[in-house]
Amino acid sequence: MRRLAQRLLFVGVVLALAACNTKTTSIKTLLSDPGKYDGKTVRIAGDVEQSIGALGFGAYEVNDGTGTIPVVTQGGGAPAWGTRVGVEGTFRAAYTLGTSSRAVIVEKQRATR
Numbered sequence: 081m082r083r084l085a086q087r088l089l090f091v092g093v094v095l096a097l098a099a100c101n102t103k104t105t106s107i108k109t110l111l112s113d114p115g116k117y118d119g120k121t122v123r124i125a126g127d128v129e130q131s132i133g134a135l136g137f138g139a140y141e142v143n144d145g146t147g148t149i150p151v152v153t154q155g156g157g158a159p160a161w162g163t164r165v166g167v168e169g170t171f172r173a174a175y176t177l178g179t180s181s182r183a184v185i186v187e188k189q190r191a192t193r
Contacts, residue, residue: 087134104166108146111181114173122185124149125166133158135147142167166191 081117104123128143133139138158142165151167159165169185176182 092192104144106146107142107144107149110149110171111147111183114171114176114181114183117171118173118183120171121168121170121188122171123166124185126164128159128161128165131158131161149183149185151187153187156187156190159190164193166193168193 082115097102104125105117107124107126110117110122110124123128123143124142129141129143129148131138133153136155137149137152138153138156140153140158141148146170167185168189169187172184172186174182174184
């Protein structure tokens with residue numbers, strides 16, 4: 081029953097995002113111009129590479145094939161390693177040093193598959 085509910089939630093989120101005619105932004109694009117996206121809502125999709133969670137909070141890294149970015153949660157924990165996720169959240173640029181940029185996405189909504 082729980083698995084069915086998770087699948088229905090995933091399908092609902094996917095349909096809602098499709099209805100809004102929204103698309104994901106590649107991590108490479110986000111990190112190549114972090115000032116453009118800082119403080120804005122973005123959507124990414126990829127595979128979870130690392131994750132840690134405790135007491136409902138968590139953090140994980142998403143790799144979309146173009147780059148990797150950390151995502152922090154404010155509830156709901158973190159998905160397991162290897163999970164395919166779609167994430168909507170607020171992009172926060174940390175710093176740019178030369179050609180290296182670091183940033184984080186603060187999760188608002190997540191769909192897993």
